[in-house]
Every structure is written in C-alpha cells, then in structure tokens.
Amino acid sequence: MTKPLPRPPAALLRNASLFLDFDGTLVALAARPDLVAVDARLAALIARLTERLDGRVALISGRSVDGIAALFGSLPLTIAGSHGTEVRWRDGTVSVPERPAALDRIHAIMTEVAHATPGLLVETKTLGEALHYRGAPHMEAAAHALAGKLADETGLHLQTGKMMVELRVGGADKGSALRQLMQRAPMAGHRPVFLGDDDTDEPAMAAAAALGGAGILVGDPRPSSALYGLHDVADTLAWLETACEQAA
Numbered sequence: 001m002t003k004p005l006p007r008p009p010a011a012l013l014r015n016a017s018l019f020l021d022f023d024g025t026l027v028a029l030a031a032r033p034d035l036v037a038v039d040a041r042l043a044a045l046i047a048r049l050t051e052r053l054d055g056r057v058a059l060i061s062g063r064s065v066d067g068i069a070a071l072f073g074s075l076p077l078t079i080a081g082s083h084g085t086e087v088r089w090r091d092g093t094v095s096v097p098e099r100p101a102a103l104d105r106i107h108a109i110m111t112e113v114a115h116a117t118p119g120l121l122v123e124t125k126t127l128g129e130a131l132h133y134r135g136a137p138h139m140e141a142a143a144h145a146l147a148g149k150l151a152d153e154t155g156l157h158l159q160t161g162k163m164m165v166e167l168r169v170g171g172a173d174k175g176s177a178l179r180q181l182m183q184r185a186p187m188a189g190h191r192p193v194f195l196g197d198d199d200t201d202e203p204a205m206a207a208a209a210a211l212g213g214a215g216i217l218v219g220d221p222r223p224s225s226a227l228y229g230l231h232d233v234a235d236t237l238a239w240l241e242t243a244c245e246q247a248a
C-alpha cells in the first residue's frame with residue numbers, strides 16, 4: 001500500500017505560481033463532461049487566488065481551452081488546454097497548433113460507434129476527439145482497441161483518461177505546459193505549485209518539483225511525483241481557500 005503524502009503547509013502558495021488541474025481536482029467527476037459546472041464558490045476562489053498571486057494562476061486541463069473558458073464565464077484566466085497542447089494567456093495571447101484533418105474522420109467513426117451503444121459519448125475538443133465510456137463500462141476494452149487502431153492509422157497521440165480514450169495532437173503534456181507557462185511573466189521567477197488527481201497530471205507534478213516547487217496529489221495515495229496530498233475535491237477547495245489568504 002502506498003503511504004499517504006503529507007498535507008501541504010498553508011504557506012505553500014506564498015510567492016508561488018499556481019497551476020491547477022480541473023476535473024477531479026476543482027470539481028468532482030460527473031457522469032458526463034457536460035454535467036460539470038463551476039459554481040459561485042469556485043469562481044470566487046479562482047478570482048481571489050488570481051488577485052492574491054498577481055495573476056500567477058493557470059488552469060492546465062485535458063479539456064480544450066474554449067471548454068474551460070466557457071465554464072468560468074467572464075473570468076480572465078490563463079489556460080493550457082487539450083492536455084497542454086494549446087495555451088491562452090489571460091491577456092488574450094494564444095498558442096494553438098492546427099487541428100489535423102484526421103480528427104474529423106475519427107469524430108465520424110467514434111460517433112457511429114457511440115450511436116450504436118447507449119452510454120457511449122463523443123467529446124469534440126479543439127485538438128482531439130475523446131470517446132467516453134463511463135456510461136457504458138462494458139465497452140472499455142472495445143473503446144481502447146478502437147483508439148489503438150485509430151492511433152496506428154493516423155499517427156495521432158493516444159491519450160487515456162478516467163473512463164475515456166482520446167486521439168489528440170501530440171508533442172505536449174501537462175509537464176511541458178507548466179514549463180512553457182513558467183518561462184513568461186508573471187509566472188517566471190516564482191516557485192511552481194501544481195495540483196492534480198490523475199495519471200495525466202504526473203508530468204506536471206514532476207516538472208513543478210524539478211523547478212524547485214511541488215506537486216499536490218488530490219485523492220487516494222498512489223505512486224506519484226507529488227510531495228503533498230489532499231483527500232478529495234472538498235479538501236482541495238478548503239485548503240486553497242486557507243492558503244489563498246497567506247499567498248501574497
């Protein structure tokens with residue numbers, strides 16, 4: 001059994017640059033991606049953190065930049081989306097590679113499969129197509145087999161996730177996104193702190209530690225590059241609210 005990680009000190013965000021995963025870290029997992037919402041408490045927390053840290057806050061998500069931005073409404077945010085492949089700074093500067101044409105064919109194939117199987121769901125992102133099987137768990141092996149075949153055919157990156165498989169533009173992950181964000185003001189020169197729950201968050205945990213900062217694992221203990229741990233989303237929100245007041 002993996003030992004629990006220590007709780008992060010409340011002063012950890014002092015003078016830090018803060019990087020946050022979204023699903024499973026700031027919001028609890030739901031049956032479908034479109035059932036997740038940002039409530040007033042979370043929106044206020046992110047706004048307050050951004051203010052206290054002089055803009056040194058970014059979301060790093062597997063969702064697309066547009067998807068995260070829509071969830072937070074008018075709140076100006078720096079977002080690395082599509083697993084770190086695309087970035088939008090809160091000043092509006094964007095870095096987005098071209099969407100490969102092969103994704104449209106993949107969308108058509110996944111949609112056909114999903115139409116034939118209740119519970120399967122296709123999520124279209126800026127730079128990827130994801131097939132979710134949370135609503136049809138018996139389709140796990142078939143979904144992975146289909147994604148593997150499509151990856152072989154197209155050369156696109158095969159991304160696994162919690163009850164989903166995705167074909168996406170490769171060449172980036174959450175670790176490379178964190179390093180990219182840390183190269184520019186206002187993040188540069190500050191200690192990175194990253195919070196995440198998933199295997200896809202591990203490259204960012206490792207990148208934060210390598211840059212002199214720390215990762216915080218949300219959820220049950222497991223082998224991780226994180227230095228600290230929090231129990232779940234509720235614990236994470238409560239810790240962020242406390243740490244925020246000691247952040248500046």
Ligand SMILES: O=P(O)(O)OC[C@H]1O[C@H](O[C@H]2O[C@H](CO)[C@@H](O)[C@H](O)[C@H]2O)[C@H](O)[C@@H](O)[C@@H]1O
Pocket residue numbers: 021022023024025028029030031032033034036060061062063064123130132134161162163164198200
């Ligand atoms: O990097 P994250 O911000 O954690 O995003 C990871 C994926 O999150 C979403 O899928 C997951 O959450 C859904 C809603 O709770 C859930 O239904 C699904 O089973 C999970 O895999 C999102 O839809 C994906 O695009 C993200 O890659």
